[in-house]
Amino acid sequence: MTFSPAPWPRRLRSQEWYGGTSRDNIYHRGWLKNQGYPDDLFDGRPVIGILNTWSDLTPCNGHLRELAEKVKAGVWEAGGFPVEVPVFSASENTFRPTAMMYRNLAAMAVEEVMRAQPIDGAVLLVGCDKTTPSLMMGAASTDIPSIVVTGGPMLNGWFRGERVGSGTALWQMSEDIKAGKMTQEEFLQAEQAMSRSSGTCNTMGTASTMASMAEALGMALSGNAAIPGVDSRRRVMAQLTGRRIVQMVKDDLKPSDILTKQAFENAIRCNGAIGGSTNAVIHLLALAGRVGVDVTLDDWDRCGRDVPTIVNLMPSGKYLMEEFFYAGGLPVVLKRLSEAGMLHDDALTVSGTTIGEEVKGAQNWNDDVILPVEKALAASGGIAVLRGNLAPNGAVLKPSAASPHLMKHRGRAVVFEDIDDYKARINDDALDIDETCVMVMKNCGPKGYPGMSEVGNMGLPPKVLKKGITDMVRISDARMSGTAYGTVVLHTAPEAAAGGPLAVVRTGDMIELDVEARRIHLDISDEELAARLAAWTPPAPMFTSGYSKMFVDMVEGADTGADFTILKGNRGHEVPRDSH
Ligand code: FES
Secondary structure: OOOOOOOOOOOOOOHHHHOOOOHHHHHHHHHHHHHOOOHHHHOOOOEEEEEEOOOOOOHHHOOHHHHHHHHHHHHHHOOOEEEEEEOOOOOOOOOOOOHHHHHHHHHHHHHHHHHOOOOOEEEEEEOOOOHHHHHHHHHHHHOOOEEEEEOOEOOOEEEOOEEEOOOHHHHHHHHHHHOOOOOHHHHHHHHHHHOOOOOEOOOOOHHHHHHHHHHHHOOEOOOOOOOOOOOHHHHHHHHHHHHHHHHHHHHOOOHHHHOOHHHHHHHHHHHHHHOOOOHHHHHHHHHHHHHOOOOOHHHHHHHHOOOOEOEOEOOOOOEOHHHHHHHOOHHHHHHHHHHOOOOOOOOEOOOOOEHHHHHOOOOOOOOOOEOOHHHOOEOOOOOEEEEEOOEEEEEEEOHHHOOHHHOEEEEEEEEEOOHHHHHHHOOOOOOOOOOOOEEEEOOOOOOOOOOOOOOOOOOOOHHHHOOOOOOOEEEEOOOOOOOOOOOEEEEEEOOHHHOOHHHHOOOOOEEEEEOOOOEEEEOOOHHHHHHHHHHOOOOOOOOOOHHHHHHHHHEOOHHHOOOEHHHOOOOOOOOOOOOO
């Protein structure tokens, strides 16, 4: 695919504010000049918005103001006019009930920030899980030239000679305490070792996955995803990104030029190869909806089915993002996909060239981190999409994080009505449950636990853990952290709170899981299922006002990306009428 730059120079949208001698032009320019900008900066050069998700309460993005300075340097060098703009920062580790409830709010805010202001091009400065998809979604809806640069992962955590992977170690250690393998004091000591530097989670969790998705989609410069947050090369990447966005504006290279069906298929296959987070399913479906590209759950299953997971990172494997970077990072993985005929080489990227061209020179420096196919962590590593009477609209499972012996399983359901019910009963040794059972949790989907909490990887009952058992089949309409693992069926749709079949599962029902056959089945008759659904009544709403209510009322199902219907599609960037 070739890209034909638009004629340059041309009048950019920022000139609607700054390019003229009207009262309104003087008003807009005059106010900005209170920051000491000389007259010639308003000569028609691109105004580049550096949309910054920095926040003290988003520690994963805590270093983005420093990176913003490097982006600015790049923009100045290339002849642009950089302006740093703070945008909504939904932190994964502080926002309640879950940061996911605010992804759409953040995306909506970013879209309006871009459209309503004199921004000709945008650098999306992101990192923590929801910041990357929300900014890409907002940018896609405006279709203003945009480029992603992420903050990069933290350095490895180390505790007693072992790697401590963000999140993954937290889940493991909390299970070890329940199993009597670790003391609370040791857990507190480990806390000191978990987060050694600025940056995002150092596992292949959702932040690293979404950074990889941005790169595989072609929305970030090649090599961006894996550079540690504190590595000097991260700052170089920021500066190069600043330079590049100016040229993108000159060429009018827009998100809709890059976010094609081929780009999404590349990203889906990449997710299978890296053992990426199940959260990417929801975010890419939502992003595709913003650009009007037809991507469905079936595309996830079709494209991911034959992709081996070759990146040996937690939670599926043993290393962390720092080692992935040293091994060559994502370009190596994309090159391997290309060599296997699994990459659309001619998909365009923000660089102005094709992804195949970008990665053809990549080299693998450590084949224990980026594995040969014969040693893949999972031969079929792509997200499996399950269907059946329990999930008519689909559910997902991550094969690389699941236990092979549980991929085909029939077990007795032990049902928890919601997360509170689960917490109240799971540690009770009187609970009638063993490792052959299927744990079921309801009412944790987009509407049920607004935002769809990351609780799908329910911790196992202590009495099972004490037997040395580390995995059981779990089913819910929740999400799970990208750092988590287990044979966990997620995103069951329709969700329980919307009256999906999950709502009427009862303790004692038998459930069949067959990942190879892509089947999830509640073993009751059609008549019994229909009768239970007819008798079902929805749970009382958790919120009756404010954004939370708006979210519950407007959010779509997980199977289409949990976006708001009114936000779907590319609404462009026509300048709103000036009201002064
Ligand atoms: Fe922010 Fe993991 S919690 S990147």
